[in-house]
Each structure stands twice: as C-alpha cells, then as structure tokens.
Amino acid sequence: MSFTLKPRNGLPYAIATRLPRFPFALILLPMLLAGCEAELNLAAVSQETSHASLRTDHYQALASNEAVSVLVGNDGVVLVSPDQGLTWQRQQLPGKPGLIDVDACPDGSFIALGFDNRLWHSADQGQSWNVHALPTEEQMLTATCAPGGAWWAAGGLTTLLGSQDQGASWDTTSLDEDAMLTTLQFLDADQAVVTGEFGLVFNSTDAGQSWQASGNLPDEFYPHTSHFVSLDEGWVGGLNGFIYHTVDGGQSWQRQDTPSTAPIFNFSANRDGLFAIGDHSSVLHLSGERWQTVPTPNAPVYLRAASSGDDHRLTVAGGRGLLLNLDTRPALAAQAQ
Template sequence: MTLVYGFMCFSAIASIAMHFRERAAQALERFRSSNSLRKLLLSSLTAPLIVGCGFGGGGFDGVDAQRAKPFQRYDLVQAIASNGVTVVAASQAGSVIVSDDQGRAWRRHAIGGGMVDLATCPDGRFVGIDFQGRGWVGDSKGQQWDSIALSEPVPAISAACDTRGRWWVTGAHAQVAMSPDFGATWTLIDLSRDADDAQLTSIQMVDESHGFIVGEFGFVFGTTDGGENWTHIGTIDGDFYPYAVAFVSREEGFASGLAGQVVRTTDGGVSWAPVPNVTGVSFYRLVRAGNEVFGVGGGGVVARLSESGVTPVAYPDAMPVPLTSVASLGPDRQALVVGGPGGFSRVVSTEEAGS
C-alpha cells in the first residue's frame, strides 16, 4: 500500500510539474499579456500546492503517529527563516513549525495564517506575510506571533528585514511598504511610474545602504541610501520573469526565473548575463549563505550558483518534490534547511567534498 500510495503521489507531482512547465512555455509566448502571467506567478510562487501527499505508511496504526508529527502530510512548507538559533518553517495550513537545534527536532504552533514569506531581523525576531493582507511578527523563539493588517501591497509577495530592523514588503501594483516599528506604522513607496502595475516578486537588503528589488517583466530597482530612494537601474532581458533574487555583495547577485532561467550581475543589477543551468529546473527560492548563493526548486533539486553555472548539491533522503523554501543555518554552519509539499523538510550540508 505504501509503495502504491507513494507512486500515486509522485505521479501527481510529475503531472503538476509538467503542467507548470507547459504553462511557463505558454507564458513566454505571450509574455506581455500580464493578467494570465500574473496568475501563473501567484500559482508558481506558492507552487505547487500539493496537499495530502504523505510519505509514511498506511493503515489505522499509523494515524496517531502521523498526527503527533510536527510536519503533517497536508503541509506545504512555503517559507523558512533562521536567526542563527531558531529555525521557523511556515505551512500554508496556518501553522509554524519551529526548531531550536538546527533542524534536528521540531515543534508545531498553530497561528491561524499561512505565511508565504519569512525574514529575520537583527534582534532575532521574525517577520512574515500571507496572501490575505496580513503581516506577522514572531518573537526570537518563534513561539508568540501577532498579525498586522496590511493595506498595501495586497497581495504581498516578498518580505525582508534590513540591518536597522526595518521591515520591507513588496507585492502587487509596483508597491513597496516599509515599517520601522514592526508594523505599527508604514511608509508606502510607489514604483509604478517606472514599473506600471508590475508585481514586485523579491526584495533583499544587502547592507545598511544597498538593496535590490526584482519584478515582473524583469524590472530591477536598487537603493544606495537605505531605501529612502529607489531607482530603476536595469531590466533583465530575455523575457525574464523572476521568482527570486539573492546578492552576496552590493555588486554581485543572482536571479532565478521561469523555465529554469538563472542570471547573474556583477555591476549592482545594471546588466545581467545568463548562467548555465544543467539541472533544467526552475529555482523558486534563492538564499545567500556566507559568500555563496544556493537555489531550491523542481524535482527536489538543491544547487550552488556560481559564475560557471549551476551545480547540484546531493543530500540524503532526497525526493523528487518541488522545493518551495530554504534558509541558511547561519555563517558558522555550512548547511541549509529546505522544505516543500507533504511536510517535506531536510537539513542539507553545503560543505564541498575535500574542503
């Protein structure tokens, strides 16, 4: 029964993956038809929503054991963040799953919201967003969470926290919101003059002064004054539709997009060059880990991104599920935590052989 159930799950995953590949190809053909493409983006950013695909055994004997597990079969792990001590994984089912030992053991907390992105702040607190117009603030242990209404952008797509503890949110209609006080007050920044009503899909604050935003139609915005002003600094060519961005410095960064596209900049986002992607998969999330960038995406692939190309990272008990979340465990550990559908989570070593 377990083998049959597993085969059915993986067949469903494969079918959905093929469906998204076909939709990506169609989207590239009609790239400027923004309404259809935005639907694809919102599907893909939370994608794929595979619920109830478990990997345990069948029968009633396993029901109680399954319920006692912190990760459930119906969980899609949409976002993960680590403050160096505590790791928080967010499920679409309205819960967070928390570890205080680098991902070896986990505990589950119901909070009533399915966050789609998470970030950590300098004081260790967590900030997140969901698709229901809410922001979330969690304490440094990931135990206490408060929700905050977001007026804009709705839907929110990406969240970040800068070195000054300011909370940044990007999303629909080329809108950016910033809160200096964990959601008590907000400043709205409108980038529609340069980006029309584009979806802004990813934001990263690299240091106290520099930050980057990427969005629909390959728009790239940058700031050199800590977010006081944002400038349209470039456009990623090649019908690029971005999922994520990750910079290792104010000059060098990577972006991932539809149909397995990966690009790199060495001039602070002004120009971008394609990076060979031998895996062929799309990377839904990118993360900076020290001076390196890693991506997670389709087929359970974890990969190291570099100037020379995309290099898969092997890890134990891998499964061909679409990985939808990743976090670095911190500068002192060469390891990532990754997550996906069916409550899938793994700790992945990034240490290179012979190092």
C-alpha cells in the first residue's frame, strides 16, 4: 500500500487505493445533508466571533476537564476556553503540527496527538506543552487517557501503544490484523473497546493488557467514531450518515434511522442525551431509536470536534474555523412538538 502525503490547510491527509484507509481525506469531500425535519431556529446557537478562531483553522478534536476545554487542529492550533466554550484563547505549538486528537486525563492534564506521531502533554490547563515521540512507524490515529492515568494511542496494523509513566516508556501491542484502529475508549480502569477498519471490534477487561475480538460491524463498516456506555452497548458512526447500535457486545448491530447522508465524525453526550456530529455542519440527537436534526447554521463544512459537560451545553467545531456553542434544550423542545 502506498500513500501520497501533501499538506493542505496545514493538515496532512492521505489518499490510498482504498479511500476509507484514512478518515482525514473524507472531511474534504463535498457531501449533501438531507433536509431538516424541523424549521431552523438559531436562537440557541452562539458562534465564536473573536480573533481566537480563524477561517483558516480546521479543528479535529475537543476535550474538557473541570476547569477548561481544549480544542486542537491544523498548524498546531490550540484553543483553550475557561468557560465551557463561551470564550477562547489561542496559541500555536512549535513546528505547527497537525493535531488530530486530544483527551483530558484523570489528573487534569491533557494529551494531544499529532499526525507526525508525536504526543503533546500539558499539565497546566493547556497553557504550555511538552512533546513525546511515539515509538512506532505505524500511523497513530487516536489517543486517550485511561482512568488509571496511562496514556494510550492506536492506529496502523492494529497497533496499540500504552505508557504508564507519562511517555517515558511505552509498551507495544498488536491485534495482528492488517487494519487501522480508528477509535479507542476506556469505560473504566479495566474495560476498554477499540474499533477499526474492516468492521473490527475488540475489547479488554484487564486495562489493555489483552484484547479479545467482540463481533464485527456489518459489511466491514469503517467506523469514524464510536461511543460505548458498557461492553455490551455502544454506537459507531461513519460514511453516508450510517449509525449502528449494539446491545450484545458487538455480536449483532442494528442500523438506526438518520435524517442525513453526511458522514458522522463524532459522538458526545450530556444530560439531554447522545448527539452525533458530521459533515455539512450536521448535528443529530438520538430520540428513541431514531436520530433527529438539531438546528445549526447551514455551512458546507464538517464538524469533527465535540465536547459537553454536565449542563445543557454542547460545543462543536470543525472546518473553516466553525465553532459553535449549542444549548440543547431548545432543540429538544422543538423535536417534541
């Protein structure tokens, strides 16, 4: 397999002989968003208009702890918000790395993954960052902090990297599949789930020391994102607006009805329920077994980053500096009518 890497808007992307191999190329494809079920009502939408967010920004991931939210994207851009996405402060990491993932750790620090296989760590609420090179030639696509404090990354050739000492040393595990791992989630200190190319689903019950196959996604579905609430129940999203749901640990999957054909790039949950975001500025809310449209500004750009707290607020961000702070209560009230 060969790839041609070119910089675009400061963020490298890959085009392979099999397009879904890397999800980053897909955010550049024009996709049509199906018509909304309800008339747009933007009274609950506030958009960041300060110079912190620029039209040249292309955001990829967002994470929050109790004090701040951290948003990352192309050209090493890092935005930090101390007030749940209402205002932001901007900085740019040295070397302008293309940042593709970020997570909040149990100790309040943050890790951010670069497309160049370097992991950045901030112990001061996103104000300064130290960098660690990952010991692999495989492309890492996702990074997370486990509840016990370990750092993890996953990606090419089903490679998993784990560090118990904040990047000083790493253990390498492979699931022995010629596939990309695209999502990694720890449910608690022991339980974790990974999904990947060709519909792969694996789980761990011993803090990532060993992994077991847990069913397969239909039609070798390529998952851009996943959200599990237990080893038994979870959702995955990807191309064509497809969202699949399992309640038996991945042994069977049911495709849920969605009003959009735009790719799904992320899930986020708050007290109002589960939300999915994707291309063409689409935001969906799960109502029963169906997904319904949440009104947003109609923009032909992707939304990829999402984070929500314990209140009714959902912060989403994506291409061309699009950064929205949504109050999910009016949207739910409109759906109930």
